[in-house]
Amino acid sequence: MKEIGTIACHTISVIVDNEAGVLARVIGLFSGRGYNIESLTVAAVDQTGERSRITIVTSGTRMVIEQIKAQLDRLVPVHKVGDLTIDGRFVSRDMALVKVAGTGEKRVEALRLADTFRARTIDASANSFVFELTGSADKLDAFVELMSELGLVEVARTGAVALARGPGGL
Amino acid sequence: MTATETKARASEAAAAPPILSGAAMIIRALTELGVEVVFGYPGGAVLPIYDEIFKQDGIRHILVRHEQAAVHAAEGYARATGKPGVVLVTSGPGATNAVTGLTDAMLDSIPVVCLTGQVARHLIGNDAFQEADTVGITRPCTKHNYLVKETSDLPKIISEAFYVATNGRPGPVVVDLPKDVQIEKAPYVMPGQREHRTYRPQVHCDDKAIREAARLLAAAERPIIYSGGGVINAGPEASDLLTEFARITGIPVTSTLMGLGAYPASDKQFLGMLGMHGTWEANHAMHDCDVMLAIGARFDDRVTGRIDAFSPGSKKIQVDIDLSSINKNVAVDLPVIGDACNALAQLVAIWHEEKLGQGQPSLDTWWQQIEHWRTKDCLAYEDSTEVIMPQKSLERLFALVKDKDPIISTEVGQHQMWAAQFLGFDKPNRWLTSGGLGTMGYGLPAAVGAQIAHPDRLVIDVSGEASFQMNLQELGTIAQYKLPVKVFIMNNEYMGMVRQWQDLTYDGRRSESYSETLPDFVKLAEAYGIKGMHVEDPAKLDAAIQEMIDHDGPVIMDCRVAKIENCFPMVPAGAAHNEMLLPGDVVGKPKDDEALAVV
Numbered sequence: 190m191k192e193i194g195t196i197a198c199h200t201i202s203v204i205v206d207n208e209a210g211v212l213a214r215v216i217g218l219f220s221g222r223g224y225n226i227e228s229l230t231v232a233a234v235d236q237t238g239e240r241s242r243i244t245i246v247t248s249g250t251r252m253v254i255e256q257i258k259a260q261l262d263r264l265v266p267v268h269k270v271g272d273l274t275i276d277g278r279f280v281s282r283d284m285a286l287v288k289v290a291g292t293g294e295k296r297v298e299a300l301r302l303a304d305t306f307r308a309r310t311i312d313a314s315a316n317s318f319v320f321e322l323t324g325s326a327d328k329l330d331a332f333v334e335l336m337s338e339l340g341l342v343e344v345a346r347t348g349a350v351a352l353a354r355g356p357g358g359l
Numbered sequence: 360m361t362a363t364e365t366k367a368r369a370s371e372a373a374a375a376p377p378i379l380s381g382a383a384m385i386i387r388a389l390t391e392l393g394v395e396v397v398f399g400y401p402g403g404a405v406l407p408i409y410d411e412i413f414k415q416d417g418i419r420h421i422l423v424r425h426e427q428a429a430v431h432a433a434e435g436y437a438r439a440t441g442k443p444g445v446v447l448v449t450s451g452p453g454a455t456n457a458v459t460g461l462t463d464a465m466l467d468s469i470p471v472v473c474l475t476g477q478v479a480r481h482l483i484g485n486d487a488f489q490e491a492d493t494v495g496i497t498r499p500c501t502k503h504n505y506l507v508k509e510t511s512d513l514p515k516i517i518s519e520a521f522y523v524a525t526n527g528r529p530g531p532v533v534v535d536l537p538k539d540v541q542i543e544k545a546p547y548v549m550p551g552q553r554e555h556r557t558y559r560p561q562v563h564c565d566d567k568a569i570r571e572a573a574r575l576l577a578a579a580e581r582p583i584i585y586s587g588g589g590v591i592n593a594g595p596e597a598s599d600l601l602t603e604f605a606r607i608t609g610i611p612v613t614s615t616l617m618g619l620g621a622y623p624a625s626d627k628q629f630l631g632m633l634g635m636h637g638t639w640e641a642n643h644a645m646h647d648c649d650v651m652l653a654i655g656a657r658f659d660d661r662v663t664g665r666i667d668a669f670s671p672g673s674k675k676i677q678v679d680i681d682l683s684s685i686n687k688n689v690a691v692d693l694p695v696i697g698d699a700c701n702a703l704a705q706l707v708a709i710w711h712e713e714k715l716g717q718g719q720p721s722l723d724t725w726w727q728q729i730e731h732w733r734t735k736d737c738l739a740y741e742d743s744t745e746v747i748m749p750q751k752s753l754e755r756l757f758a759l760v761k762d763k764d765p766i767i768s769t770e771v772g773q774h775q776m777w778a779a780q781f782l783g784f785d786k787p788n789r790w791l792t793s794g795g796l797g798t799m800g801y802g803l804p805a806a807v808g809a810q811i812a813h814p815d816r817l818v819i820d821v822s823g824e825a826s827f828q829m830n831l832q833e834l835g836t837i838a839q840y841k842l843p844v845k846v847f848i849m850n851n852e853y854m855g856m857v858r859q860w861q862d863l864t865y866d867g868r869r870s871e872s873y874s875e876t877l878p879d880f881v882k883l884a885e886a887y888g889i890k891g892m893h894v895e896d897p898a899k900l901d902a903a904i905q906e907m908i909d910h911d912g913p914v915i916m917d918c919r920v921a922k923i924e925n926c927f928p929m930v931p932a933g934a935a936h937n938e939m940l941l942p943g944d945v946v947g948k949p950k951d952d953e954a955l956a957v958v
Contacts, residue, residue: 206557209506214498221499252686259683265503265523265558 194250198227199274200281200351201258202359203243206266207233214264215243224257225249228283228326228348240268244350271359273351281351285329290317291340299339306332317342376548381510381541382407385474388517390417391549394445396436396811397421398429402449403489404476407541421811421840424832426453428804430460430531431830434469435808438791439766441594443470443524444808450476451489454535455496459798461531462500466795467617468592470529472520473501479539480508493535502530503558507537511545518550527560528681529592560680564697569705570713572652572676572693576706577715579650579674581725582610585633588617588794589655589679591787593699598622598787600703601654607710609722611729613641615656616779617794624783630729634662635930636776639737640729642928642936645670647728653677655699658688659795668935678702737928737941738780747897749774749849749920753781753821756847759904765817766809768792768802770826773855773926778821800829803846807833810842817845817908824850824917825874834887837913845907846915848880851922859925864932864955880917895919 205211212231219226227246234242247257254272262270273279287308289299296316303310303320306328312319322332326349333344353359379387385408389397398421401409412420423429426448433444448457454475464471478487494506503523505516516534524532576582584605590597598621605612605628612622613633622629631638633645642664645651651673656662658677663669666688675691677684678699685694695702710716740750753774767782768791769775775792784790791809793801806820827848837844857872884891890910894903894917907914928939933954 210494210498213495217498252690255686256683259681259685263527263681263683265555268557 194252196248196250197254197274198246198248199254199272200279200349201245201247201261202271202273202351203245203261204268204359205241205243205264206268207239207241208266211241211266212243214266215245215261218260218264219247219257222256222260224253230348230350244348246349269359271353273353276353278354279351280354281325281349282323283326283329283347283349284321284323285333285344285346286311287320287322287333287336287344288317288342289320289336289340290342292316295339299336302332302335302339308332376546378544379547380407380411380544381507381513381536382411384510384513384545384547385517385536385541386411386415386418387547388514388549389445392518392521393442394418397445397447398423398432398436398808399447400424400426400429400449400453402453402476404450404453404478404538405447405474405536405541407538408447408474408476408536420447421807422836423804423807424835425830426456427459427800428807428830428833428836430457430464430471430473431798431801431804432808432811432833432836433471433473434460434464434467434801435768435791435805436812437469437471437808438591438805439788439809440812441788443472443521443529446471446473448473448475449489450478450493451491453489454491454493454533458496458500459796461497461533463793463796463798463801464531465500465502467793468529468588469531470524471531472517472524473531473533475533475535476541477506477535477537480537481539483537493533497533500531501533502528504533504535506535507540509545510540510543511548513540513545514547514549519555522555523558526555527558527562528589528684561696562680562698562701564678564695564702564705566705568693568695569697569702570709572678572695573706573709573713573715575650575674575676575693576608576610576652577710577719579648580720580722581644581647581649581728582608582722583644583648583651584610584612585615585645585651585653585656586612586618586621587615587654587656590618590621590699590703591655593655595787597700597703600700600707602626604703604707604710607707607716608719610652611644611726613637613645615659615662615794616792618656619779619790620784620787623785625785632779633936634659635664636780636926636928637930638780639735639928639939639941640732642930642939643732644729646936648673651675653679653691654702655679657684660688663689664930664938665933665935670936735941737939740924740942743921744897746921747895747900747918749777749851749924750781751897752847752849752900752918752920753777755900756819756821756904757782759901760817760819760908763817763908765789765819766791766806766813767819767821768805768809769821770802770823770829771797771799772823772826772857773851773859774821774823774826774849776856776926777849782821799826801826803827803830803833803844804836806844806846807836807842810844811840814842818843819845819847822846822848823855824848824852824877824880825854828878831883834884834889834915838887838889842913843911844913846913847907848915848917849920850877850880850917851920851924852877853922855924856926858923862923862925880915884915890914891917893917893919
């Protein structure tokens with residue numbers, strides 16, 4: 190289909206049965222139909238472990254976003270599909286683990302910046318730190334960029350997890 | 360025995376379900392779900408199931424000659440009956456051979472349940488003999504699929520597979536069955552309710568939306584109904600309701616390839632098929648209408664032509680059971696989610712209740728315009744006394760068989776489009792063709808499935824010499840079960856549609872489209888003990904067709920037709936509906952690469 194209209198970023202929540210292959214179905218749907226995935230996170234979210242919540246950040250025209258939701262909704266193990274971007278205000282967080290190695294002034298500066306970003310130090314050795322940082326993708330990007338000057342070794346990041354604001358749930 | 364004792368025993372029986380092997384469970388579950396026929400092919404990973412088949416006579420097994428054909432036969436059975444088709448194949452190559460058929464059923468929304476054997480659970484992932492990741496391979500080409508990991512889950516999963524295949528928008532479902540699951544014994548408990556915990560398609564239309572649809576149609580000056588395969592899938596009652604709604608409203612009806620038969624082709628309100636090889640009047644009416652009711656149709660690219668020039672001035676109402684069909688290719692003004700049968704029943708009821716006919720503007724001018732388009736006589740062709748024209752062969756075939764209410768299957772290509780144009784269907788479930796996937800080799804096995812379902816009906820596979828060769832091994836199945844299928848091969852010695860496109864868009868460079876080294880079809884038929892016939896003289900065509908119909912058994916007819924004849928009308932690549940070509944028009948090459956790419 191020709192892209193008509195502006196492309197917007199949407200955060201979509203999907204409640205699925207926590208069964209084998211369900212993630213493959215969702216990912217296969219996106220790759221098979223050529224939709225974008227900016228990020229995708231998934232984990233079991235109820236006490237019994239029977240249901241998982243998938244949070245997908247995707248982008249497309251209004252028609253494409255509608256298609257994505259309709260296609261997700263017709264997958265058999267899908268309970269519910271919600272578009273947080275459309276349904277109202279929502280909160281969204283990514284998490285990153287950032288390893289920085291160095292000594293002397295750089296080490297001190299890394300720790301100082303981590304404090305400014307309200308990152309937690311979850312591992313430390315004589316010449317390295319692993320920082321844990323949550324926030325928006327932008328904030329994480331900014332932190333990682335600063336660390337690249339200060340002995341950045343590697344980064345592990347999750348995609349976004351998100352919930353609607355207020356008392357209502359999906 | 361007293362009543363109390365009987366009751367006690369009954370409850371005891373209910374409390375202690377029978378212990379069965381997985382294979383026995385599968386047969387029992389299929390029987391309880393009303394399955395009468397299974398199309399299949401045995402192999403190592405399904406031996407336990409075949410052993411159970413041997414021990415019973417409730418379910419009939421039809422042995423095909425290739426797994427792809429098993430699925431097409433099941434599709435033909437499903438289309439001709441409205442019931443789900445059932446397939447049983449082995450692991451590995453059995454499953455991979457079935458993939459084309461599954462994809463075909465997926466694209467055309469045909470309910471099929473395909474049981475595949477799998478290697479034993481402890482061997483999965485070990486590259487075992489005849490192992491393939493069947494659920495992985497079939498995930499994108501099925502509506503849903505299952506790998507059964509516990510024998511006790513079998514009744515529930517099989518029942519759910521039938522529920523998913525037949526409810527909502529129908530489609531194929533695969534159940535992958537490890538061999539040790541088939542052998543292991545477990546209690547057989549069939550779930551009572553067949554509702555699904557997550558999959559509950561909306562079948563009843565929103566009253567407000569359908570009411571608005573009825574009012575829009577009532578206020579239209581140039582309305583049209585664009586009906587698709589969804590109306591066929593909704594059952595024969597939906598077709599009756601479509602006819603009723605068209606009659607009370609006077610609205611013209613056009614149909615997709617998949618929807619032929621839902622509205623009587625012989626009715627004066629029927630404009631014929633629309634789309635790439637649709638009629639002049641159908642495509643022009645679609646282009647110029649002011650309100651369009653799309654029902655059970657999905658605005659396929661072969662239907663719309665150039666999308667930005669598709670019916671530019673109309674308000675579009677789309678009724679579909681599948682939300683993902685709405686606004687996929689064409690933005691619609693009024694979407695209505697629901698089953699086509701319910702939607703049509705509601706439209707009829709609202710039309711009467713609100714007396715919408717009374718305020719309806721006269722459609723006379725619209726019909727005059729349509730009659731004017733009809734004068735183009737767009738299916739006309741130049742006949743010959745030297746050679747049988749392909750259109751002529753179908754016109755004569757139709758004239759000689761129409762009173763017998765035949766079931767027609769086709770392969771894919773020119774003959775398929777000509778069949779859609781020249782064979783008129785007045786009722787649903789009589790037209791079996793591969794529309795979405797366009798699978799050459801579909802028609803012969805589909806005819807097998809239809810003939811199994813309706814042993815006394817006239818079943819004809821309208822075929823081409825190239826498509827026929829893609830599944831000709833099924834002549835063995837036809838011979839084995841003495842199925843009186845008539846195979847009408849329109850032999851023009853070319854992959855005709857490929858040749859047509861090459862002539863129109865590649866300066867006539869007929870690259871690899873000549874059907875070289877054709878077999879002698881008469882001898883081929885005879886090798887299977889089937890009657891083979893051959894006709895090439897136009898004067899003998901009628902007699903040959905009559906002999907074919909009258910023969911009590913299968914026939915292969917090699918009907919030699921004009922070699923270089925193009926199928927018209929045609930909406931050329933990258934063109935709009937009202938830029939259709941007729942025979943004799945000078946065919947311009949596609950305007951640009953973009954147009955060439957949508958060919």
